[in-house]
Amino acid sequence: MANPWECANAKEWDSMTAKEWFDKICWCQSTKNTAAILTRTIYAVEPEDVSFLYFLWYLKVGHGFLRVMQTEDGAQERKFEGGSQQICEKIADLIGKEKVVCNSPVIKLEQSEDGVIVRTSDGSTYQAKHVISALAPTLLGRIAFSPPLPPLKTQLIQRFPMGSxxxxxxxxxxxxxxxxxxxxxxxxxxxxxxxxxxxxxxxxxxxxxxxxxxxxxxxxxxxxxxxxxxxxxxxxxxxxxxxxxxxxxxxxxxxxxxEEFSGGCYVGVTPPGVLTQFGPVLREPYGRIYFAGTETATEWTGYMEGGVQAGERAAREVLHAVGKISKDEIWQDEPVSPDLPVMPLITTKWEKVLPSVPAFINFTIFSAILCAGAIVVVKKPSLFDAIKTSLTNIATLQL
Ligand SMILES: Cc1cc2nc3c(=O)[nH]c(=O)nc-3n(C[C@H](O)[C@H](O)[C@H](O)COP(=O)(O)OP(=O)(O)OC[C@H]3O[C@@H](n4cnc5c(N)ncnc54)[C@H](O)[C@@H]3O)c2cc1C
Missing domain, CATH: 3.90.660.10 (Polyamine Oxidase; Chain A, domain 2)
Structure with missing residues (x-):
């Protein structure tokens, strides 16, 4: 599901917060508290901060609640020996450290038909044919665009706050x-x-x-x-x-x-009404400028994995723009890692069959009505006949 705003219940789910949904379906305060703890743990926001549609989508692209929450075979399982900063350092080694400019924030992107001029805070300028921005959406608001970003993109980036x-x-x-x-x-x-x-x-x-x-x-x-x-x-x-x-x-x-250059973490999280109204422009390129960053990923958004997926997709968008690949090669599935295959999650029999409280209550009421009906049929056939006649009369009257 790349575009949550296209799902059947998108409007309904995007018009409520996760808290409103918890309040609706949770029967006791301790369950609501647990749901709030999980929201803080996973999204780093309060349940009242986040759209229920975003809440669901984030779990979906993280391959489900258990995968996101679990340590064994889940998102918390692995650590980098030596720290994850090594990824950036090793990529810099590969492409040449002299080509990587640090401590020089971009302040302006000027776009023309031929290319983009990138201006940084230390007064440097760089000329590029294409630019990939991998910033969190909200940070784009700190960069001046000439010509300005399209109106819906300008509005979207004002509505995508970072977690705390x-x-x-x-x-x-x-x-x-x-x-x-x-x-x-x-x-x-x-x-x-x-x-x-x-x-x-x-x-x-x-x-x-x-x-x-x-x-x-x-x-x-x-x-x-x-x-x-x-x-x-x-x-x-x-x-x-x-x-x-x-x-x-x-x-x-x-x-x-x-942190000035992230504004919070782990990820930008949308409040109600944003995904359905502004979602379609989230990944839409603007001329020669392309948008990556984990918030634009369609798998593991909010995680490093999502950042990599989005970066590779944006790179392929540029390759397509320069005629090196076809349009249908832009989106590609990540191949399964041979070193780290995804293991099936083990759930207990009870976890699979236990119903929710409303489903249990509906089942109990339905069963009680069925039993009562069966008892009437067996023990009081005359009462059953009377009920049947009354129902037939009501149906006839309605016709
Ligand atoms: C405390 C913490 C724990 C986390 N734990 C995990 C974890 O265990 N596993 C996991 O997968 N993910 C984890 N994450 C999330 C992960 O770090 C992010 O999902 C990932 O870094 C997103 O990558 P990105 O490339 O989209 O953005 P970023 O990594 O934020 O990269 C954006 C870069 O743009 C730079 N930048 C900002 N503004 C400008 C500008 N104007 N000009 C130039 N550069 C600019 C920033 O300095 C930054 O380096 C964690 C995040 C935090 C904060």
Whole structure:
């Protein structure tokens, strides 16, 4: 599903927030709280911030809720030994470091029939035949376009806010949580939605990584780094039942809300009404300018995988523009990785057959009516005849 705005229920789902949907179908407060924790964990926003259509679409392109949430065979399974920054460094090595310009933000794109002039904040200019922008949509608002972006694109980029995350890592002398029988994974509706063990695979550098997301990030960004550290230490001391949590040997954090060149993370998330009204211009090229970035992906949007898929698609759009490939070669499926094949998700029998509460209630009411009917037929045939006659009379009258 590349275009969620084309699905049958698009209008209905895009006119409500995820919270409105949770309120409609969840029967108890604890389920609503769990849904809010999951929204903060996955999208880094509050359930009232995000369109229900976007909420569903994001799970769909992440191959379902379980795949997105799970560690084993899920989105959380793998880490890069040495960190993911190596990807950029190795690509820079491949194309030649002298060709990669860093610390020089683009401030203006001037487009003509022959090409695009790229102007950067340090006064440099670059001439290009085509440009691929891989910025989050909202950051495009900081770049001047000449001629200006088309009206719907201009409006779209004003409606695509980034999520709110402060990521913190607390390093300890020992992994005291495992000594106390805990695996380090935390899901909570106070302070942070999720945390987990971040010790290196060889057991060195025992650490807990904490993601402070959504409203908690918006509250905690008002505090100082030391205050955040103290709150987290006290929180983990309570959760893991150990005063050792109060004595980290190191504390590092990244407040993504203060990051000028992302404006937040993990991804831009649309409120109601945006996808259905502005979605069609999300990936639409503007003359010689093409749009990539994980928000434009049709698989794993919000993840690095989505960023790569979108980048490759935009590169093929340029190849098509210069006549090197045909139009139907632009969109290609990612080949399955031979090193890392996708494994089927294992679900229990109960997870497969248990109905939702409304389905269970409907089933119970329907069954009760059927049973009552059967009892009437067997035990009181005269009453059954009377009901049948009345129904026939009503039907005749209506005709
Ligand atoms: C804390 C955190 C944890 C995450 N964890 C994971 C994870 O575990 N797995 C996963 O797959 N994804 C994860 N993500 C999401 C992942 O980082 C993004 O999906 C991915 O980086 C998106 O790639 P992109 O190329 O679309 O955008 P970006 O990586 O944001 O790249 C855009 C680039 O454009 C630059 N830029 C901005 N403005 C300008 C300008 N005016 N001129 C020039 N350059 C500019 C930015 O500096 C940036 O380098 C995480 C993100 C965060 C913040």
């Amino acid at each position: 995350v402060i990521k913190a890592i607390l390093f300890y002398e020992n992994s005291y949580w495992s000594e106390n029988g805990y695996n380090g994974t935390v899901g909570s509706d106070v302070i942070l939605p999720s945390a987990c063990d971040d010790t290196k695979p060889d057991g060195s550098y025992p650490a807990i990584v904490a993601f402070i997301n959504g409203k908690h990030a918006r509250e905690m960004t008002q505090l100082t780094k030391d205050e955040r550290k103290r709150i987290l230490c006290e929180f983990f001391a309570e959760i893991f039942e150990s005063d050792e949590a109060l004595r980290p040997v190191n504390y590092v954090e990244k407040n993504w809300l203060t």
